[in-house]
Amino acid sequence: MDVKTLLNRGKTRFRNWLASDLAIKKLVPASLRHRISGKVMDALATHTGVPAPYIPGKYPKGINLYGFFKAENGLAQGVKMYARALEEGNIPHTLLNTDFLDWLPQEDTTFDSRLETENRYAVNVMHVNPDQWQEACGMFPRSQFDGHYNIGIFQWELETAPADWKPMFDYVDEVWTPSEFTARTMRKETDKPVVPILYCIETPYDENLTRKDFGLSENDFLVLTMYDSNSYASRKNPGAAIDAFREAFGEKPEGVKLVIKISNPKPEDIAFVESRLDSGSYVLMTDRLERKQMNSLIRLCDVFLSLHRSEGFGLVLAEAMNLGTATVATNWSANTEFMPEGTACLVNYSRVPVGNTYQYEQEGLTWADPDVHEAAAWLKKLKEEPAFRNQIAEAGKKHIREQLSTAKCAEQMAARLDEIMLIQN
Numbered sequence: 001m002d003v004k005t006l007l008n009r010g011k012t013r014f015r016n017w018l019a020s021d022l023a024i025k026k027l028v029p030a031s032l033r034h035r036i037s038g039k040v041m042d043a044l045a046t047h048t049g050v051p052a053p054y055i056p057g058k059y060p061k062g063i064n065l066y067g068f069f070k071a072e073n074g075l076a077q078g079v080k081m082y083a084r085a086l087e088e089g090n091i092p093h094t095l096l097n098t099d100f101l102d103w104l105p106q107e108d109t110t111f112d113s114r115l116e117t118e119n120r121y122a123v124n125v126m127h128v129n130p131d132q133w134q135e136a137c138g139m140f141p142r143s144q145f146d147g148h149y150n151i152g153i154f155q156w157e158l159e160t161a162p163a164d165w166k167p168m169f170d171y172v173d174e175v176w177t178p179s180e181f182t183a184r185t186m187r188k189e190t191d192k193p194v195v196p197i198l199y200c201i202e203t204p205y206d207e208n209l210t211r212k213d214f215g216l217s218e219n220d221f222l223v224l225t226m227y228d229s230n231s232y233a234s235r236k237n238p239g240a241a242i243d244a245f246r247e248a249f250g251e252k253p254e255g256v257k258l259v260i261k262i263s264n265p266k267p268e269d270i271a272f273v274e275s276r277l278d279s280g281s282y283v284l285m286t287d288r289l290e291r292k293q294m295n296s297l298i299r300l301c302d303v304f305l306s307l308h309r310s311e312g313f314g315l316v317l318a319e320a321m322n323l324g325t326a327t328v329a330t331n332w333s334a335n336t337e338f339m340p341e342g343t344a345c346l347v348n349y350s351r352v353p354v355g356n357t358y359q360y361e362q363e364g365l366t367w368a369d370p371d372v373h374e375a376a377a378w379l380k381k382l383k384e385e386p387a388f389r390n391q392i393a394e395a396g397k398k399h400i401r402e403q404l405s406t407a408k409c410a411e412q413m414a415a416r417l418d419e420i421m422l423i424q425n
Helices: 003-018 021-027 038-044 073-090 130-137 163-171 180-187 238-249 267-276 291-300 313-322 334-338 370-386 386-403 406-421
Strands: 063-067 093-097 123-126 147-151 174-177 192-195 221-228 256-263 282-285 303-306 326-330 343-349 349-353 365-369
Touching: 003 180, 038 130, 038 221, 063 073, 063 370, 073 147, 073 313, 073 406, 123 130, 123 291, 123 303, 147 163, 163 267, 174 180, 221 238, 221 291, 221 370, 238 256, 238 267, 238 303, 238 370, 256 291, 267 282, 267 386, 303 313, 303 370, 313 326, 326 370, 334 386, 343 370, 370 386, 370 406
Parallel strands: 063 093, 063 123, 123 147, 147 174, 174 192, 221 256, 221 303, 256 282, 303 326, 326 343
Antiparallel strands: 349 365
């Protein structure tokens, strides 16, 4: 990115911040705020205040989709899936990139030729969570949100949303979620429409890649578990996956390896793995992999194992199933919506308090504690019974390709867009 672009972006962000409610609180002393008329305060809060109401008919029918198109995290994966559905469904749309997180790499160029900076249509769909809404919107002129029908695609993994999300529901006309599990959580927070628009699963891979390219043995039975440390190890629960593997195959198994892929690893993540496993029983992978490489790795392993505590969708699980890899997963939260009996090996659980191990600590929140012994039994069965493993893998792949197709996602978005266009003041 050139210096001029960086300077212009900095000026825009400062100008938007200066016009925000936060700036008013910082720059106008509390002793004076009450003396300023409401109209003046409203005029000052020109950007991050609640957008002007939707004006039916002012803009043409279509969707302006905002999100992390150049990043490679879960939210980025989600917005790209929706973009592909818009394209396949021939739904009028624009794609607008958000890159307000300085720590998030922006290296994916797949959508570069399709990205725009202006929105043309009536409906805005912003694929960021409420805690990032104002920062994301602050990249663009206020006019892109006033008079439009504004939709937030919100994701959450627990049955209660964070308390500080509540005010941000005033900024949207509607909420979309990738699962009914998350939709139920959002409906507790707002009486506005909450509509599940399920992700569509596409898993391109490089058929020329082999296990050897990843430093893996062609003859070993490979169990893959993976997580991004930015998504919190406490939720992804790698310790349970390690314990299940050890129980299934012993401390020093022969012909079996646990493949552990950690994205954005912290030193404590690596130390944890090293302290729990014999060095000959696992392969730890921490290098960045491009999307096709990641999908190829999943495809080349025999089993994908996720003993998560909760998922707002469970993207990698759906991808593993789509790639034909037998999947073992906790039988709770959003992933169960695309894992009917016979398509995956589901692990029972007990409910335990979330406590202070997650990003938001709230009283009474619980999540799953999967049964490690049951998971170990599934792993042994999948190794010892290849026919059963193939049956699970094929059933999972068939189900994902039928129920989470790009065409179905496009149909859902097109149908909801038609309904929105019928809204009158």
